[in-house]
Every structure is written in C-alpha cells, then in structure tokens.
Amino acid sequence: xxxxxDRTDTGSLRVxxxxxxxxxxxxxxxxxxxxxxxxxxxxxxxxxxxxGPSGCGKTTALRVLAGLERADEGHILIDGxxxxxxxxxxxxxxxxxxxxxxxxxxxxxQNVEFGLxxxxxxxxxxxxxxxxxxxxxxxxxxxxxxxxxxSGGQQQRVALARALVTRPRVLLLDEPLSxxxxxxxVQLRExxxxxxxxxxxxTVFVTHDQEEALAVADRVAVMRAGRIEQIGTPEELYARPAxxxxxxxxxxxxxxxxxxxxxxxxxxxxxxPLIDPAVAAGAAIALVRPEDVxxxxxxxxxxxxAVVLTTSFLGSLRRTRVRLDDGAExxxxxxxGRHPVPGEAVHVxxxxxxxxxxxx
Amino acid sequence: xxxxxxxxxxxxxxxxxxARWGILGTxxxxxxxxxxxxxxxxxxxxxxxxxxxxxxxxxxxxxxxPEYRVLGQAIGNSLILAAATVALMLxxxxxTMIVVQLKLPQLRxxxxxxxxxxxxxxxxxxxxxxxxxYGVISRAAGSGVWTLALAYGIIVLPFAYRAVxxxxxxxxxxxxxxxxxxxxxxWPTVIARVLxxxxxxxxxxxxxxxxxxxxxxxxxxxLLNRQNLQTALVIVQKDDPFIAVIVTLISLxxxxxxxxxxxxxxxxxxxxxx
Numbered sequence: 359x360x361x362x363x364d365r366t367d368t369g370s371l372r373v374x375x376x377x378x379x380x381x382x383x384x385x386x387x388x389x390x391x392x393x394x395x396x397x398x399x400x401x402x403x404x405x406x407x408x409x410g411p412s413g414c415g416k417t418t419a420l421r422v423l424a425g426l427e428r429a430d431e432g433h434i435l436i437d438g439x440x441x442x443x444x445x446x447x448x449x450x451x452x453x454x455x456x457x458x459x460x461x462x463x464x465x466x467x468q469n470v471e472f473g474l475x476x477x478x479x480x481x482x483x484x485x486x487x488x489x490x491x492x493x494x495x496x497x498x499x500x501x502x503x504x505x506x507x508x509s510g511g512q513q514q515r516v517a518l519a520r521a522l523v524t525r526p527r528v529l530l531l532d533e534p535l536s537x538x539x540x541x542x543x544v545q546l547r548e549x550x551x552x553x554x555x556x557x558x559x560x561t562v563f564v565t566h567d568q569e570e571a572l573a574v575a576d577r578v579a580v581m582r583a584g585r586i587e588q589i590g591t592p593e594e595l596y597a598r599p600a601x602x603x604x605x606x607x608x609x610x611x612x613x614x615x616x617x618x619x620x621x622x623x624x625x626x627x628x629x630x631p632l633i634d635p636a637v638a639a640g641a642a643i644a645l646v647r648p649e650d651v652x653x654x655x656x657x658x659x660x661x662x663x664a665v666v667l668t669t670s671f672l673g674s675l676r677r678t679r680v681r682l683d684d685g686a687e688x689x690x691x692x693x694x695g696r697h698p699v700p701g702e703a704v705h706v707x708x709x710x711x712x713x714x715x716x717x718x
Numbered sequence: 719x720x721x722x723x724x725x726x727x728x729x730x731x732x733x734x735x736x737a738r739w740g741i742l743g744t745x746x747x748x749x750x751x752x753x754x755x756x757x758x759x760x761x762x763x764x765x766x767x768x769x770x771x772x773x774x775x776x777x778x779x780x781x782x783x784p785e786y787r788v789l790g791q792a793i794g795n796s797l798i799l800a801a802a803t804v805a806l807m808l809x810x811x812x813x814t815m816i817v818v819q820l821k822l823p824q825l826r827x828x829x830x831x832x833x834x835x836x837x838x839x840x841x842x843x844x845x846x847x848x849x850x851x852y853g854v855i856s857r858a859a860g861s862g863v864w865t866l867a868l869a870y871g872i873i874v875l876p877f878a879y880r881a882v883x884x885x886x887x888x889x890x891x892x893x894x895x896x897x898x899x900x901x902x903x904x905w906p907t908v909i910a911r912v913l914x915x916x917x918x919x920x921x922x923x924x925x926x927x928x929x930x931x932x933x934x935x936x937x938x939x940x941l942l943n944r945q946n947l948q949t950a951l952v953i954v955q956k957d958d959p960f961i962a963v964i965v966t967l968i969s970l971x972x973x974x975x976x977x978x979x980x981x982x983x984x985x986x987x988x989x990x991x992x
Binding site: 445447450452461476521524 | 890
C-alpha cells in the first residue's frame with residue numbers, strides 16, 4: 359500500500375482532520391473587507407470548493423486558512439485546535455498554487471523531497487517517499503527533470519505530489535488548474551479528485567470555474583463580496599439555488615419577468631412553482647434553466663412563438679438562442695438531432711419545474 | 719531579408735546590416751584605439767627603437783624593484799576593499815531588497831530611487847559630503863583602508879541594485895516563499911535554501927560588477943587620502959609610466975574577464991528560466 363495513504367510522520371494512523379472557519383473577518387488596508395464574517399465547516403476527508411467571481415474573497419479565505427494572511431477576527435480550527443496564531447510552516451498543510459511554484463533550482467524529485475527535508479526525514483526514506491508521491495501523480499520517470507523541462511500540467515502534478523508527500527492534515531488548492539489548457543485541466547481535475555478520495559484528505563479547492571467546482575467537490579460554497587452566499591452539494595446548488603446570484607453564477611439561467619403569487623411565479627400564461635415558496639408576492643424575475651425551456655408544437659398549450667437567433671453545437675447537446683414575440687430572449691438547451699436555423703419561426707414553452715426568482 | 723531595414727514583430731524598426739556593422743565598427747574603434755596605443759607604448763624599447771616584451775615579463779614575473787612595493791600593497795588594499803564592499807552589499811542590500819519585495823512592495827520605488835541616486839552624484843560632490851563623516855569614522859574606528867568600503871558600498875549601489883532586482887523580477891519570489899513556508903520551512907530556511915540559490919546569478923553579477931567598480935575607483939580614495947590600485951598607479955606612473963600602463967591593462971583585462979563571467983551567468987539564467 360502506498361505510504362501516503364495510511365500513516366503520518368509519527369507513524370500513527372492517519373485520521374483526516376476537520377476544518378472550520380468561525381466568523382472570520384479579513385480587512386485589507388484601504389478599507390476593503392475581503393472576508394465578512396464567514397463560517398464554514400469541513401468534515402474530515404471532505405472536498406469543499408470555494409466558488410465565486412474575482413474579488414469575492416475565496417483566495418483570501420484559503421490564504422487565511424494557510425496562515426499566509428492574518429485574520430482580523432474569528433477563528434480557524436484544524437482538528438479542533440485554533441491555529442489563528444500558528445505560523446504557516448507549523449500548520450501542517452499542503453498547498454498547490456495557481457502560478458507554477460516549483461523551486462527552479464531543484465529537480466522534481468528534490469522539490470517533492472523538500473517538505474520531508476524540513477521535517478528532518480532521513481535521506482533514504484525521503485527519496486523513497488518522494489518517488490512514491492511522484493508515482494502517485496504518474497510522473498515517476500520525471501524525477502530528474504527541472505521545472506523548465508516540464509509542461510504546465512506536469513509542473514502542477516509535481517506540485518501536488520510535493521504538497522501530499524508530507525501527509526498534511528489539510529490540502530489547499532488555489533486555482534491549480536487555471537493556467538492549464540482545457541483538456542489538461544479536465545484530466546488533472548479528475549486525477550486530483552481520484553487522489554483526494556484515495557487519500558481521504560480534507561481539501562479546500564478554490565476556483566472561479568463553476569463546472570470545475572461542480573465536477574470535483576463534495577460540497578460547493580458560493581461566495582460573494584466576502585460572504586458565503588450558499589453552501590451545498592453540486593446538485594443542491596444547481597437545482598435549488600438560494601438566491602438569484604447563485605442561480606446566475608452556477609449554471610445558465612434565462613431571466614423572465616413574472617409575478618409571484620401563492621407560492622408560484624406566473625410567466626406569460628404559465629404558472630411555475632417556486633423553489634422557495636416564502637418569496638413575497640409581487641413582480642419578480644423568474645430564473646429558468648435552459649433545459650427547462652423546450653421547443654413545442656404551434657398548437658400546444660402555453661406555446662409561445664419565437665424566432666431563432668443563433669445555435670451552438672456543444673458535443674452532447676445544442677443551445678439555441680431565440681427571441682419571443684414580446685422581445686425577450688431565451689436560451690433553449692436541446693438534443694443535437696434538432697437543427698434550428700437562424701431566422702426560423704419556432705414555438706417554445708417552459709417546463710413546470712420549480713424555479714428561483716430575483717427581485718424585479 | 720535580414721540585411722534589409724525593416725520592423726520586428728513588435729513593430730520596432732531595426733537598422734540594416736550595413737548600419738549595424740557601421741555602428742559596431744565605430745564603437746569598436748573608439749575602444750580599440752587607446753588600448754592598442756597603450757599596448758604599443760608598453761612594448762617600445764625607448765631611444766634605441768624597436769619592440770620588446772621585457773617590461774611585461776618583468777611585471778608578470780613580479781620581478782619589480784622595491785620602489786614598486788607600493789603597487790603590491792595597493793593591489794592588496796583594492797582586493798580587501800572589493801571583498802568588504804561585496805560583503806556589505808550581500809549583508810545589507812540583498813536582505814533589504816528581499817524584505818521590500820515580499821513585505822513592503824509599496825516601498826520598492828523609494829528603494830530604487832535611493833539606490834540609483836549615487837549614479838547621478840559626481841564623486842567629488844560625494845567626497846565633500848563624506849569628508850566630515852570620515853573624520854568621525856577615523857576617530858571611532860581608525861583610518862584603515864577597509865573604511866573606504868563604506869563609501870564604495872554607496873557608489874556600487876546602482877549597479878548591484880539593478881543586477882539583483884532584475885533577478886528578483888525574473889523569479890516569482892512571493893509564490894516560491896509561500897510554497898516553501900507551506901512545506902514547513904522557517905524564514906532563514908526560505909532565504910538560504912530557496913531564495914539565495916535562485917538569486918545566485920543576480921548576486922554573482924552584482925558582486926562582479928562591484929569588484930570591477932572598486933578596482934577602477936580613484937577619486938574617493940585620492941581625496942580621502944587612502945591608497946588603492948588607482949592611486950598607486952598615479953604614483954608609479956611618475957617613476958615608470960610603462961609599468962603603470964601595463965598594470966592598467968592587466969586590471970582592464972580582469973574587469974573584462976569579470977564582465978564575460980557575468981554574461982555567461984546571464985545566459986545560463988535565461989536558459990533555466992525560459
């Protein structure tokens with residue numbers, strides 16, 4: 359069995375550590391509040407993605423957890439111990455950065471050995487474990503190469519091996535895939551998820567890419583302006599967004615004007631149930647997923663005439679933009695077998711699935 | 719098409735091949751004429767005419783009379799000064815630059831201004847300001863030649879700063895530091911095991927260029943009544959201008975050698991970071 363999996367440096371059995379942010383506040387000089395009292399708990403072995411637009415505070419949250427930024431208020435608990443005053447090098451974390459962070463003067467193997475050297479592990483043991491870690495990320499034949507001799511994806515895999523080899527209590531991933539091209543990004547995110555599941559290490563994954571977050575995380579925390587807007591499983595976030603911001607940020611949404619009344623929103627002639635029936639009555643914007651808009655026959659109930667504007671082939675599905683007779687534009691997600699032509703007259707209707715609403 | 723005037727991919731016009739060779743030839747001539755003249759001068763036999771290597775052999779075999787002992791002492795002084803100046807640079811300037819880069823980036827422009835300032839101040843003006851300071855230094859620490867290193871530490875600042883800063887700009891100091899910290903490295907370890915190895919080319923370049931500046935410095939040493947290679951050469955020149963010119967040529971050769979080493983280091987760094 360790989361030595362990374364089951365033992366710590368002291369030889370005791372590895373127990374994944376719980377992590378908690380408790381009312382953490384971080385202000386930067388100039389008055390910017392990067393974290394506005396966030397609280398978040400990670401179960402041992404859980405992978406939580408912090409998702410949000412640029413400047414929402416997700417990287418700051420990660421850096422505060424790593425000790426690279428000092429929190430102004432609140433507590434950070436790792437394994438139940440408040441580490442707020444503990445320097446970064448004593449927090450027992452592994453971290454992979456957005457920019458390539460391999461030490462240029464060391465080979466891949468020496469890079470991976472670095473953390474073990476800092477912990478006083480004997481040379482032979484160090485080399486053995488570093489080689490194992492490189493094998494884990496599929497780079498066992500690249501140990502003698504320097505960073506400039508590796509591709510971006512390979513550098514990030516070495517960085518991952520380097521972060522894991524010390525068997526840290528928490529793994530922190532700060533947009534580790536954002537500098538890579540699309541295909542490598544998908545491959546590496548699957549590899550990261552596989553290794554994280556295998557090792558059972560508590561992991562925080564920062565990303566601005568919603569597809570990436572939904573693909574790898576057990577739970578996703580959507581952040582906005584220093585606060586966590588919603589936290590839940592990818593399915594919960596997608597199907598039951600707690601706010602218009604979440605509905606807009608996670609997946610695509612059509613924005614249709616309507617009126618809320620008696621636990622539903624009325625859009626045109628259609629009555630759509632609300633995800634949150636407690637929304638106050640009155641004018642609102644219904645947020646309808648593209649897959650909840652379908653092409654209909656002219657005589658169908660609730661069918662509305664529309665004109666095709668554009669259509670995009672996306673491999674397993676197609677998205678078509680249409681303009682309704684009242685000027686509103688909608689995106690319809692449908693099977694690739696149908697080939698709408700720009701200018702074609704069509705009819706669309708909404709399915710009766712629950713929707714979120716935003717203030718009008 | 720390389721010989722044709724044109725524009726690079728960045729849109730900057732480039733001179734033609736003829737113009738490039740013309741510029742190179744003119745500048746080369748400007749440097750070569752005095753050096754060739756100096757070499758020719760040292761080979762002259764004197765009144766009997768003809769050329770000889772005798773004087774070069776005398777200098778290179780250290781077969782000089784006691785009247786030239788001042789030269790040996792001055793070379794020793796200059797080497798001490800060079801070492802002390804480089805040590806000052808490494809101990810004071812480099813840590814300051816690292817701290818500013820990592821923790822106080824808002825002070826970078828201020829530090830750059832302060833470090834580049836000496837290049838715009840004539841040595842004579844510097845000496846006028848330094849003279850009273852050296853009065854105090856002499857009373858407190860004596861008038862040993864090493865004290866000149868304090869002034870030399872100032873005049874090499876612009877060169878050392880540029881060499882080290884270009885290296886700092888070429889590596890992502892912040893990310894490397896944070897990566898090392900996250901792996902358990904203390905601050906001294908970060909500096910010793912991560913930053914200094916990656917700053918080696920800049921430090922070497924800064925050190926070599928400082929040595930070259932110190933070996934060629936005359937004004938401050940002369941006006942502060944200290945003896946170094948350049949002031950000794952003036953003395954020697956009065957007795958035997960041939961020997962003075964030979965030593966000047968050798969020191970010039972050493973400086974060129976240092977610059978070649980810097981160039982080789984620079985090429986090595988470019989290869990590793992590309």
